[in-house]
Amino acid sequence: MRTSTAARLSLRTVALGYLVLLIGVPIVLILWRTFGEGVGTFLESIRTPAAISALNLSLLIVAITVPLNVVFGVGTALALVRGRFRGRGLIQAVVDLPFAVSPIVVGVSLILLWGSSGWFGGIENNLGVRVIFGLPGMVIATIFVTLPFVVREVEPVLHEIGTEQEQAASTLGASSAQTFWRITLPAIRWGLTYGVVLTIARALGEFGAVIMVSSGFPGVSQTLTLLVHSRYIDDHNTYGAYAAATLLMGLAVLTLLLMTLLDRKRSTT
Amino acid sequence: MITVTGARKNYGDFAALDDVTLDIPAGTLTALLGPSGSGKSTLLRSIAGLERLDAGSIVIGGRDVTGVAPQKRGIGFVFQHYAAFKHMTVRDNVAFGLSIRKRPKAEIAKKVDDLLEIVGLDGFQHRYPAQLSGGQRQRMALARALAVDPEVLLLDEPFGALDAKVRADLRQWLRRLHDEVHVTTVLVTHDQEEALDVADRIAVLNKGRIEQVGDPVSLYDRPANDFVMSFLGSVARLGGQLVRPHDIALERNRDRAVAADALTGTAGGVVESVVERVVRLGFEVRIDLRADSGQRFAAQVTRGQADVLGLQVGETVYARATHGPDAYELDPALAI
Amino acid sequence: MLLPLAALTVTSFGEGWSGFWDAVTAPVALASLRVTVAVSAVVALVNAVMGTLIAWVLVRDDFRGKRVVNALIDLPFALPTIVASIVLLSLYGPNSPVGIHLNATQPGLLVALAFVTLPFVVRSVQPVLIEADREVEEAAASLGASNWTTFRRVVLPTLAPAVIGGTGLAFARAIGEYGSVVLIGGNIPRKTQVASQYIQQQIEIDRPVNAAAVSVALLAIAFVTLFVLRVLAGRSQRREEDSA
Numbered sequence: 041m042r043t044s045t046a047a048r049l050s051l052r053t054v055a056l057g058y059l060v061l062l063i064g065v066p067i068v069l070i071l072w073r074t075f076g077e078g079v080g081t082f083l084e085s086i087r088t089p090a091a092i093s094a095l096n097l098s099l100l101i102v103a104i105t106v107p108l109n110v111v112f113g114v115g116t117a118l119a120l121v122r123g124r125f126r127g128r129g130l131i132q133a134v135v136d137l138p139f140a141v142s143p144i145v146v147g148v149s150l151i152l153l154w155g156s157s158g159w160f161g162g163i164e165n166n167l168g169v170r171v172i173f174g175l176p177g178m179v180i181a182t183i184f185v186t187l188p189f190v191v192r193e194v195e196p197v198l199h200e201i202g203t204e205q206e207q208a209a210s211t212l213g214a215s216s217a218q219t220f221w222r223i224t225l226p227a228i229r230w231g232l233t234y235g236v237v238l239t240i241a242r243a244l245g246e247f248g249a250v251i252m253v254s255s256g257f258p259g260v261s262q263t264l265t266l267l268v269h270s271r272y273i274d275d276h277n278t279y280g281a282y283a284a285a286t287l288l289m290g291l292a293v294l295t296l297l298l299m300t301l302l303d304r305k306r307s308t309t
Numbered sequence: 310m311i312t313v314t315g316a317r318k319n320y321g322d323f324a325a326l327d328d329v330t331l332d333i334p335a336g337t338l339t340a341l342l343g344p345s346g347s348g349k350s351t352l353l354r355s356i357a358g359l360e361r362l363d364a365g366s367i368v369i370g371g372r373d374v375t376g377v378a379p380q381k382r383g384i385g386f387v388f389q390h391y392a393a394f395k396h397m398t399v400r401d402n403v404a405f406g407l408s409i410r411k412r413p414k415a416e417i418a419k420k421v422d423d424l425l426e427i428v429g430l431d432g433f434q435h436r437y438p439a440q441l442s443g444g445q446r447q448r449m450a451l452a453r454a455l456a457v458d459p460e461v462l463l464l465d466e467p468f469g470a471l472d473a474k475v476r477a478d479l480r481q482w483l484r485r486l487h488d489e490v491h492v493t494t495v496l497v498t499h500d501q502e503e504a505l506d507v508a509d510r511i512a513v514l515n516k517g518r519i520e521q522v523g524d525p526v527s528l529y530d531r532p533a534n535d536f537v538m539s540f541l542g543s544v545a546r547l548g549g550q551l552v553r554p555h556d557i558a559l560e561r562n563r564d565r566a567v568a569a570d571a572l573t574g575t576a577g578g579v580v581e582s583v584v585e586r587v588v589r590l591g592f593e594v595r596i597d598l599r600a601d602s603g604q605r606f607a608a609q610v611t612r613g614q615a616d617v618l619g620l621q622v623g624e625t626v627y628a629r630a631t632h633g634p635d636a637y638e639l640d641p642a643l644a645i
Numbered sequence: 646m647l648l649p650l651a652a653l654t655v656t657s658f659g660e661g662w663s664g665f666w667d668a669v670t671a672p673v674a675l676a677s678l679r680v681t682v683a684v685s686a687v688v689a690l691v692n693a694v695m696g697t698l699i700a701w702v703l704v705r706d707d708f709r710g711k712r713v714v715n716a717l718i719d720l721p722f723a724l725p726t727i728v729a730s731i732v733l734l735s736l737y738g739p740n741s742p743v744g745i746h747l748n749a750t751q752p753g754l755l756v757a758l759a760f761v762t763l764p765f766v767v768r769s770v771q772p773v774l775i776e777a778d779r780e781v782e783e784a785a786a787s788l789g790a791s792n793w794t795t796f797r798r799v800v801l802p803t804l805a806p807a808v809i810g811g812t813g814l815a816f817a818r819a820i821g822e823y824g825s826v827v828l829i830g831g832n833i834p835r836k837t838q839v840a841s842q843y844i845q846q847q848i849e850i851d852r853p854v855n856a857a858a859v860s861v862a863l864l865a866i867a868f869v870t871l872f873v874l875r876v877l878a879g880r881s882q883r884r885e886e887d888s889a
């Protein structure tokens with residue numbers, strides 16, 4: 041379709057204007073507010089004990105979530121793509137569930153299941169393991185919301201590479217384990233990495249599900265996102281909230297860069 | 310030596326292999342030839358163990374391998390779309406089977422280099438499959454399959470994805486390679502020209518069944534039935550009988566045609582037809598004809614014959630078969 | 646995965662069907678659901694139009710910095726929702742430099758949700774537009790169709806499944822959203838309180854049955870949306886296959 045220059049320019053203006061108002065200006069503004077008082081103030085604000093502990097907690101949750109999701113995600117993707125069994129449709133739907141479920145609803149569900157008066161409340165009451173309002177709860181909530189990423193990134197790659205390479209390996213004498221490690225895994229590595237990056241981004245940024253199952257004590261059970269929230273709401277420390285948000289934004293932009301790089305890598309190899 | 314006995318394979322209630330029995334002598338290059346969907350790949354993959362038979366047995370080199378995993382069958386398999394390991398260099402691709410078998414590094418390196426030289430990929434060791442042409446990729450896949458010294462080499466339309474020129478070159482090359490290494494080879498193809506060109510023996514498949522097995526010459530000259538006849542080489546239908554176009558003689562004079570036909574005694578008789586088109590294809594001339602029954606067919610004559618006949622479009626000629634398939638069986642001497 | 650949701654459903658019906666019904670139709674609960682669905686629907690529509698337009702500009706237009714803009718689209722996905730909230734507040738909040746105060750208003754909710762759901766439509770329409778056969782458009786033009794006609798009769802039908810799909814995802818995401826509205830929304834019952842905030846509040850005052858019931862209602866809306874989407878997508882695909 042050949043559009044006239046005027047039409048094209050006005051379309052472009054509308055699109056860019058919308059993006060600038062919605063994304064551009066607010067981000068520039070928060071950066072300006074954060075660094076307006078100097079880099080020193082910013083660093084100070086994110087070096088308080090509460091902030092450092094929040095960063096550590098966020099990273100710890102990521103460190104637990106990622107390996108579990110990788111193992112589960114690759115396994116599920118393999119089963120979904122290569123397996124021929126009944127109930128595949130059901131599993132497909134279950135894997136997508138977190139996309140459809142509000143994080144708050146995830147939190148409520150977990151409280152009702154693991155909370156002290158929930159179905160598995162016995163675990164907390166008898167064994168003394170605190171799930172809800174403890175680290176396990178936050179980890180479970182994070183796993184719940186990040187579950188689809190690895191599966192959904194690895195699945196299409198598995199589809200695309202097909203089974204021929206694996207069959208070729210088996211005719212050359214490779215056992216299933218050898219085929220997996222030497223053929224399948226290298227072939228899906230970029231898809232897997234992409235899924236992991238998405239998982240990390242979401243795990244760092246999850247808020248709704250985590251706030252429901254965390255006790256939210258500064259320095260103990262606050263993740264970075266909870267820190268932003270409590271600084272703004274409870275402490276009325278607007279600047280501190282901006283600073284912590286900027287830190288998270290930095291991590292997000294890093295993720296974005298990684299994703300863009302990986303995307304290019306994926307399409308060239 | 311590969312022996313397939315009573316092989317059956319069903320997909321749902323569709324029989325992809327329907328009681329297939331086939332002997333493949335050691336050291337031969339055998340082609341499995343048939344139209345698309347006839348079960349060639351299924352048969353080949355069953356021999357490799359990539360497909361599990363519903364019934365029947367497979368014996369390779371005297372060992373019953375029917376339930377044996379592909380890893381342990383001593384086979385090399387080459388796929389139509391190469392199945393190159395994309396994340397490995399050419400050298401690592403070829404070395405894969407040997408490194409699985411934990412051979413010493415030096416031995417692997419030497420063997421890989423030797424093989425790459427044989428397949429003409431010397432100097433390409435460090436390239437990735439994406440940096441090779443289709444033909445080069447397929448030669449790499451061949452080297453990879455040969456590296457493990459397979460007892461039998463199985464190729465599933467190895468040249469199917471290549472253009473006509475490269476195809477023809479590669480199959481000549483495969484033939485020479487086979488003459489050097491003498492490994493029992495089974496080649497799947499739907500291209501009759503390819504089968505006639507390279508194979509010692511051809512097995513023709515149709516709808517999951519073997520129609521005929523034999524060397525190319527006897528299959529071409531003595532097809533067991535109409536299907537084999539029409540699938541190998543071109544045919545014309547003349548008076549209800551299948552004839553090769555070059556086995557049709559044309560006469561301007563009806564009486565001469567009838568007299569000659571009485572001598573050869575084929576079933577088709579003499580057919581009065583009208584010339585619709587004369588096409589010169591180099592040395593050969595194809596003449597498109599329409600019989601008075603309305604049936605169209607083509608006859609193939611040499612340029613010399615065409616010049617003698619001097620046929621023009623719209624003229625009437627009398628066509629007869631110089632010999633049909635049954636004529637060979639009646640008297641093989643006439644075939645000369 | 647399913648256990649927590651099972652626990653949720655069972656709890657919501659802990660006091661029978663009528664208990665569930667009472668919890669969902671409690672005036673404040675109902676109001677929060679109404680606000681959620683209404684605002685999300687508007688956001689979905691805005692997305693459908695703006696998302697398609699942005700995708701169009703990114704695919705068919707050419708200008709400097711296009712790649713940066715393209716990368717920017719994903720930012721709302723990568724950005725934690727609470728950060729999105731803070732970011733928007735800094736412009737439209739109490740100390741807004743431009744004097745726009747959307748804090749604790751429904752337009753505020755709209756902006757927040759539009760922000761987090763921006764990528765859905767753009768990213769689902771973009772690839773289709775790239776793949777779209779331009780010869781078909783040229784053919785339409787050569788038959789005398791105006792730009793507008795070509796767009797409506799030729800381009801839009803091919804884009805429709807992607808637009809609908811993206812819009813539906815955006816809607817499903819919007820009704821469940823919490824992090825981005827928590828700061829800017831204001832949580833005023835019957836006015837700007839969305840369902841997820843209501844649920845959170847009920848948990849805080851220890852009314853798990855109410856929370857569970859509204860959660861189930863929210864889930865049901867999300868599922869119905871996704872289900873309708875699947876049916877629509879299936880139908881348009883079948884139509885293409887039939888005509889092919």
Ligand SMILES: Nc1ncnc2c1ncn2[C@@H]1O[C@H](COP(=O)(O)OP(=O)(O)OP(=O)(O)O)[C@@H](O)[C@H]1O
Pocket residue numbers: 320325343344345346347348349350351352499
């Ligand atoms: N996995 C499968 N499921 C169902 N049917 C199958 C499957 N694999 C093969 N078939 C059917 O079995 C028949 C034989 O297939 P096969 O691949 O052996 O054919 P082929 O002779 O190799 O054909 P081509 O020349 O097209 O490769 C075909 O009709 C095909 O549709």
Ligand SMILES: [Mg+2]
Pocket residue numbers: 349350351465466
């Ligand atoms: Mg085949």
